Amino acid sequence: MASTIRVRATSSGETTEVQALIQHPMDSGFVKDAKGEIIPPHFIQQLTFEYDGKPVFVADWAGGVSKDPYVKFAFKGGKKGDDLKISWIDNKGATDSTTAKIQ
Amino acid sequence: MTTTDHRFSATRRLILQGAATVALIGLGNPWFGLAPAYAAANDKYPEEAFRQKSDAEAIKSLYGKTAEPSDKVKLDAPEIAENGAVVPVSVSTTLADVTSISFLVAENPVALVASYRIPAGTVPAIANRIKMAKTSNVIVVVEAGGKLYSATKNVKVTLGGCGG
Numbered sequence: 001m002a003s004t005i006r007v008r009a010t011s012s013g014e015t016t017e018v019q020a021l022i023q024h025p026m027d028s029g030f031v032k033d034a035k036g037e038i039i040p041p042h043f044i045q046q047l048t049f050e051y052d053g054k055p056v057f058v059a060d061w062a063g064g065v066s067k068d069p070y071v072k073f074a075f076k077g078g079k080k081g082d083d084l085k086i087s088w089i090d091n092k093g094a095t096d097s098t099t100a101k102i103q
Numbered sequence: 104m105t106t107t108d109h110r111f112s113a114t115r116r117l118i119l120q121g122a123a124t125v126a127l128i129g130l131g132n133p134w135f136g137l138a139p140a141y142a143a144a145n146d147k148y149p150e151e152a153f154r155q156k157s158d159a160e161a162i163k164s165l166y167g168k169t170a171e172p173s174d175k176v177k178l179d180a181p182e183i184a185e186n187g188a189v190v191p192v193s194v195s196t197t198l199a200d201v202t203s204i205s206f207l208v209a210e211n212p213v214a215l216v217a218s219y220r221i222p223a224g225t226v227p228a229i230a231n232r233i234k235m236a237k238t239s240n241v242i243v244v245v246e247a248g249g250k251l252y253s254a255t256k257n258v259k260v261t262l263g264g265c266g267g
Contacts, residue, residue: 015226028234030212045148056225062153064208064216064234066189072230073219 007100009084016078016102018049018057020086021070028063043091044069050085051078078102152215158207158242161215165205166251170244173198173252178243180256184235187260193230194254198247201227210239235260 004023009016022044029041047059047069056075078084080102087097152164162170176196184190194204204227205218216233227245235241238259245252 028212030236055220055222057222058220060148060153060218060220062213062215062217064211064213066232066234070230070232072193074226074228076224076226 003098004096005086005088005098007084007086007098009078009100009102011078011080011102015074015076016051016084017072017074018084019070019072020047020049021068022047022088022096023068024088024090026061026063026065026067026069030063041091044088045091047071047088048086049073050087051075051082056084149215149218152218153213155214156212158209158214158240161207161213162205162244162251165215165218166203166244166246168251170251170253172254173245174254176243176245176252176254178241178254178256180241180258183259183261185261187235187237187262189232190235190241190258190260191230191232192241192243193228194243194245195228196245196247196252198227198245198252200248201245203244203246204229205244206231206233207242207244208233208235208239209242211236 006021007018009018024044025042026044027039027042029038031039033039041063043063043065044061047061048055049057057073059071061069082102084100084102085097086100087095089095149165152161155161155164175198176194178194180192181190192206201221203218203220206216207214208216211234217231219229221227235258240255240257242253242255
């Protein structure tokens, strides 16, 4: 299965800028479907970015984050060709992870 | 679950209650229902803060203190959001020693939207996309050097993002 995570990590020498787009419904549990029934909560709770074995960014999320979430940040260091590991876990225990090469 | 119980048969109700009890005992967490408690094992997901309805309670639950407004926190959000389901919001700050940044929407059913941990070496600037149920203040809280600083902006929502 194709990964749910799309990442672009670009090094400018001093810092590495990271943009991530994840496919996930991010249902809050407050929205009703066409039949008027509540769509149960289903959202990513934690998204972690690791570089060189250490977390560089950790997101704690809930249903207030938009569907197919997007996030952008930057960290100091990071070399072209190095790996950046990204993983998430949702409130149903589903997970996905990927490794991106810094460009 | 409790509000719809009366529509089910007695047997069904017993089964449901049983399931709910197991979930409660197993997780100590009624809000996430049957969700496994993975997050708890995984570096403290702030479940309690994500259960608070008001922004003040969420900030207190998350940080145990209150935030003071600061012009060093720059919150960028649209004046008017046509679609509340996707509101691009970003923040940057010139404050030093930032350890955490959180986004809240005062009028959402759950005020806390996202909380980010910023390890040393990570730049205190984040862009993300959030949902807004209706016109509301968007609040961003920055924890720097053990203190809390905030910036607030009112965003008008034409079409709510939580009611679908």
